[in-house]
Every structure is written in C-alpha cells, then in structure tokens.
Amino acid sequence: MSLEFTTVGLDVPAPVRAPLVEDDVAARLVRKDPTLWGPDAVPEATVRLGWLDLPASSRELVSRLAELRTELVAAGLDRVVLCGMGGSSLAPEVICRAAGVPLVVLDATDPGQVAAALTDLDRTVVVVSSKSGGTIETDSQRRAFVAAFAEAGLDEREIGARFVVVTDPGSPLADIAAAMGARAVFLADPTVGGRYSALSAFGLVPAALAGADVGALLAEAEGLAEQLSAPDNPALELGLALGAGFRAGRDKLALAPAAPDNTLPGFGDWAEQLIAESTGKQGRGILPVVVEDIGAPGARGADVLLAVAGGKAPPEEPSVGVAGPLGAQFLGWEYATAVTGRILGINPFDQPNVTESKENTRRILTEGLPEERPAATIGAIEVHGSGGLLDRVDLSAHDGVALALDALLASIPPRGYLAVMAYLDRERDAAAAALRAVLARRTERAVTFGWGPRFLHSTGQYHKGGPQLGAFLQLTGAVAQDLPVPDRPYSFGALQAAQAAGDRAALADRGRPLLRLHLTDRAAGIEQLRSAAS
Known part of the structure; x- marks a missing residue:
C-alpha cells in the first residue's frame, strides 16, 4: 500500500x-547518504537516518508485543497509560485514535491532568517512553505513578511489573528500568531521531499494548518503502x-x-x-x-x-x-x-534551540519563579505584557482584555504569525483550543495553538530558531489542587509554572511581543477570554 x-x-x-x-x-x-544536506550536517545525518529501515527492522517487535499484550490482559492490566513527550507520544496517539483503541497519553505537567491519569490503578500498566532517558516531564510522571502504586498497596516487585520502558541503549532510564524491575524494556534504534520514530519502538510499543494492529501499520509503510528510490x-x-x-x-x-x-x-x-x-x-x-x-x-x-x-x-x-x-x-x-x-538548505535532523527553554526551567526550579506583577486584573484574568506591548492600552476599561488582545494582534509583523500557548489541562480546559479559530478570523496572519509543555517539544524549536516574526499569547491558570513530584523539591504546579516562565524568558530574549493572560479561575477565565477574543 x-x-x-x-x-x-x-x-x-x-x-x-x-x-x-x-x-x-x-x-x-x-542509501542513507549523509552528505545530502551539506558538510555541516554530515555528523548529525550520519547517525540519524535509521528511520528509513524501520518498516522492515521493526518487524521483530510485532510478535513480542503481541505476547506482552496477551500477558498484560491476562493479568487484568487493560488500561495503558503513556508517559512521554513529543516524538514519544504524538505518533502512538495518532495510531490509537486511527485504530479506535483507548490510550491515555500523559504529555503534560498540569497537576489536574496528571492526577486524572493516576486513576484505575488496579488495571493500569504504564509505558514510560523517553529517548534521552532524562526528560523532566516523563521522569516526574514516572515518579508519580510509582508513589501512587505504592500507596495502593503494591510492593516493589509488583510496582516494577506495572511498567514497560522504551528508551535508547545506555540511557539513564534504561538503568532505572533495570533497578525497578520493569516488566519489559525496549531499547530503540539510537540512529532514529525522536520526531522520525513513529515506526520504531517509541510509536509501536504503546500502540500495540493498547490494541492497535502495528503489524498492519508496518506493512503499509513497506508498501511505500519499495518505491522510495524512484x-x-x-x-x-x-x-x-x-x-x-x-x-x-x-x-x-x-x-x-x-x-x-x-x-x-x-x-x-x-x-x-x-x-x-x-x-x-x-x-x-x-x-x-x-x-x-x-x-x-x-x-x-x-x-x-x-x-x-x-x-x-x-x-x-x-x-x-x-x-x-x-x-x-x-x-x-x-x-x-x-x-x-x-x-x-538546512539540517532536518538537529534541533539547536530546543534545550534553551529546558535550561531556563531548570534554573527557575532552582532559583524560584521571578516576581511578576500583573499590569491589571480584569474579572478572572490577570494581564501581563512584555516589551512595551501594553504601554498604550487602557487596561482600566471594562474591555481591557479585548484591548490587550487587539494590541497583540496589531504587533504581528507582515508575513508573521501568532502562537497561542496554553499551559493548562488539555482535557478539562479543552475549550481554550477554540481560541485558534476565533483569533484567526480577526487577522490575516497565521495562528497556531499548542498545549504547554507539549509544544516545547514541537513548534518550540520554530519559535526560537525560525524567522523571528512571531507574536505570542501565553495562557496560564491557577492550580486548584497541586500535586507533589515524589523525591523532588518541587510540585507539578511549580514545574508547569517554571516551564511557562522559562519559555517566556526565551522569547523575551529575542524581543518578541508576548501577552500572558493568567486565569485565576480557569473555567470563568476561558469563557471571558473567548468572549473578549470574539
């Protein structure tokens, strides 16, 4: 096919x-010729073209995954939760949605979204998926599940049997998996980059355990692979x-x-x-x-x-x-x-600007959040601006939020774009996604929408490394009930806030216009914001 x-x-x-x-x-x-993208790209391209082999090389996973799924179902573990970010989560989500099989994808640090995943533990198996093995979101989620299983009365051996790990050989996560006695460990091909890993163990393991036919998926890819030399x-x-x-x-x-x-x-x-x-x-x-x-x-x-x-x-x-x-x-x-x-004329296999926001996050978690006072509080929304964006906006007006949005839209340069970045709960605050179309109707510029920190592993690279023509709307929200990250000196709420602040710092360093709207009441704030945007 x-x-x-x-x-x-x-x-x-x-x-x-x-x-x-x-x-x-x-x-x-x-033929995996690494010189196709110029001499500067050769070192990276040499070790990043393994994805071309995956339709055939991933075949060996199919029977192993079928046996593991049978084993899990027989043990009553029919709910699969995937803890992963970016390339580790997006492909399995698509595969399972297309197949119509349930998969809980946890690619968030919002305390409410994490807490919602920590349910139905008696029938849950957790797939922890990270290429580097050190992704802070994934490690925090793993810790939360270990603690939740322990609180539910499982001993160390039983807890280990609830985890399936996907990572690169030699990563810190591989060592952790061995130490905790994970039920299964899948070591992926290290010559496959994260965003090219859909047909690798990163895409196939969680999807197969959830019930998708990954053998058919590989057959579909093989049908195309035979033509790619033409x-x-x-x-x-x-x-x-x-x-x-x-x-x-x-x-x-x-x-x-x-x-x-x-x-x-x-x-x-x-x-x-x-x-x-x-x-x-x-x-x-x-x-x-x-x-x-x-x-x-x-x-x-x-x-x-x-x-x-x-x-x-x-x-x-x-x-x-x-x-x-x-x-x-x-x-x-x-x-x-x-x-x-x-x-x-670029190297399609590197991501030189992705680490910037990550490093800002680590620094903020160590030093504490910067003190930021809102320019105004209007209803359920605190308004913050950077780079003089709000200097001429009358935030005392009853429609101050609408005026702030007007100023942001006016700041988008010709051929530029607006990025809406929501550090909220992708499930409970889903109504926020409607803002993309609402704001796009009001401007001739492109408007994107991303959930944070998920988009940091996606469009976050483009925001920093692409043409500096973006304007940014960041949405954050009050945390009604926070959740600690076990054995770490911070909570999920603090981690989420640090990630948002770290990304703001990266954009501010580039002088980009940014409007931050903090929702003191999420449901009311989203409704107020949608009304103002309209």
Whole structure:
C-alpha cells in the first residue's frame, strides 16, 4: 500500500526539481547518504537516518508485543497509560485514535491532568517512553505513578511489573528500568531521531499494548518503502511541493483533515512536530498550522499552502493532498521533510534551540519563579505584557482584555504569525483550543495553538530558531489542587509554572511581543477570554 499525491494550483519549477533529479536525491536518500544536506550536517545525518529501515527492522517487535499484550490482559492490566513527550507520544496517539483503541497519553505537567491519569490503578500498566532517558516531564510522571502504586498497596516487585520502558541503549532510564524491575524494556534504534520514530519502538510499543494492529501499520509503510528510490515517488513529490511552496513565499503549511471522513485523527499534531522541528532553524522554516478543516480560518492565504493528509488535494488553490494508509503516511512525510530540508538548505535532523527553554526551567526550579506583577486584573484574568506591548492600552476599561488582545494582534509583523500557548489541562480546559479559530478570523496572519509543555517539544524549536516574526499569547491558570513530584523539591504546579516562565524568558530574549493572560479561575477565565477574543 502506498500514497497518492495530488496537487492543485502549485507547480514545481525546474530550478527546484532539476537539482534533485540531477543529484539522484531519491536513491541517495534511501542509501542513507549523509552528505545530502551539506558538510555541516554530515555528523548529525550520519547517525540519524535509521528511520528509513524501520518498516522492515521493526518487524521483530510485532510478535513480542503481541505476547506482552496477551500477558498484560491476562493479568487484568487493560488500561495503558503513556508517559512521554513529543516524538514519544504524538505518533502512538495518532495510531490509537486511527485504530479506535483507548490510550491515555500523559504529555503534560498540569497537576489536574496528571492526577486524572493516576486513576484505575488496579488495571493500569504504564509505558514510560523517553529517548534521552532524562526528560523532566516523563521522569516526574514516572515518579508519580510509582508513589501512587505504592500507596495502593503494591510492593516493589509488583510496582516494577506495572511498567514497560522504551528508551535508547545506555540511557539513564534504561538503568532505572533495570533497578525497578520493569516488566519489559525496549531499547530503540539510537540512529532514529525522536520526531522520525513513529515506526520504531517509541510509536509501536504503546500502540500495540493498547490494541492497535502495528503489524498492519508496518506493512503499509513497506508498501511505500519499495518505491522510495524512484525519482518520481509520491513522497519525493510531496517534499518538492513543500520546498517549491516555500520558495514561492508560501512558508506556512495549513494541515487539514480529509473531508468528510477524517481517517487520520490527530495526524496534524504529529506532522506539526516533524515539520516545525525539522525546518525551523537558522532564521527560516515552514510553519505548520493545524486547522480544524479545509474551510477553517487560516487554511488559506497569500503565504499559505493547504495540505490534506488522508485525502486528495481540495479545489482550493494552492493545495496538496496525500491519500493513503497511516503507516505509509508516517514514512512518506518523514521522507518528504528530509527532502524539504535539502531544498531549504538546512539540517532536518538537529534541533539547536530546543534545550534553551529546558535550561531556563531548570534554573527557575532552582532559583524560584521571578516576581511578576500583573499590569491589571480584569474579572478572572490577570494581564501581563512584555516589551512595551501594553504601554498604550487602557487596561482600566471594562474591555481591557479585548484591548490587550487587539494590541497583540496589531504587533504581528507582515508575513508573521501568532502562537497561542496554553499551559493548562488539555482535557478539562479543552475549550481554550477554540481560541485558534476565533483569533484567526480577526487577522490575516497565521495562528497556531499548542498545549504547554507539549509544544516545547514541537513548534518550540520554530519559535526560537525560525524567522523571528512571531507574536505570542501565553495562557496560564491557577492550580486548584497541586500535586507533589515524589523525591523532588518541587510540585507539578511549580514545574508547569517554571516551564511557562522559562519559555517566556526565551522569547523575551529575542524581543518578541508576548501577552500572558493568567486565569485565576480557569473555567470563568476561558469563557471571558473567548468572549473578549470574539
């Protein structure tokens, strides 16, 4: 099974296509030639092309995972919780949503969201997934589950049997897994980067344990893999289209689900990380914008290319469509992104700016949160601004929040974008996501929405390393009931607040306009904010 690539109103000019044909890029990429992206990228690319082998090499996991799932179900452990971030969580979430099987994805530090996952412990198995083995969110979540199982009366041996670990060989998490007696440990291929790991153990282990048919997924990918050496394969055509769109000034990619049936729910969030982290660096990049449907605000514009995964190119111009099964979609978009990186002249396998907010978070957890007084408190919202954003805003007015939003929208530069970043509970505060479309209707600029800290492992790279044309709306919320991180001198609420403050510092260092709205009452604040945004 393969992909069908279609396009409407977008031509790939000879100056974009010819160099790839002349340099035999399709075949060289399949041969894992690390020189495709220039001499500076060779050291990284040499150890980051293992994803091309995964449709075949991951086959050995299928029977082992089937046996492990049978073992877990027989033990009454039929609820799977995944603790992971970015590349460790986005692909399994898509796989399980597409298959219609339940998987609890915990890629958050919000105390309420973490507490909600610490339920039904009698039937829960936890997959702890981290490539580096030191991801602070994942380590904190693991600690919370260990403590919860202990409080429920399980001894150390029984607690270890409730954990399945996925990590790279030699990572700190591998050592922890051995020490705690984890039921199973899967050591992933270290030559596969996180955002290219959908078909590796990181994508397959949690999905298979939740009940998805990962063998079929790999078969779908193998169908495409057989074609990737050809100079006219559909994944290459997708990469050419993305690169040609960028060269033509369409540096925003609106990712819309296929209509009327969305057979790949959540795929846009996975593709968002892949494209943003791979291309958003050295002051350039393609900004992925996940939209609700092909008619949503922001799905078209002078600087936008509309893309549909799971269907044909819609009649809106210019647009591309990529029809085909999920396994082929994963491999095809990874291949296309690598091709696009060559066209843009960047290394698609590094993420040079991701660690900045992480380092800020560690420093703030050690030194304490900076003292920040709101410029005003209006209803259930405290208003904070940076860089003189609010200097001319009358925050004493009854519509002060609306005026602050007006000032933020006015600060978006030509060809710029607005990023809404919500450090809230993705489940209980889900209504906040509607802000993307509401704000997009009010501006001709691109508007993205991300849950924090999840987006730090995705579009966070683009925010810092891509073109400095962003304006930022950060949403934080009061914590009704905090939750300690066991054996750490901070709570989940403090960790979440430190991550938000660390990201604010990284953006402030770049002089970007940022409006922070802190919700003293989350439900009331979201409703007030949606009204003001409208």
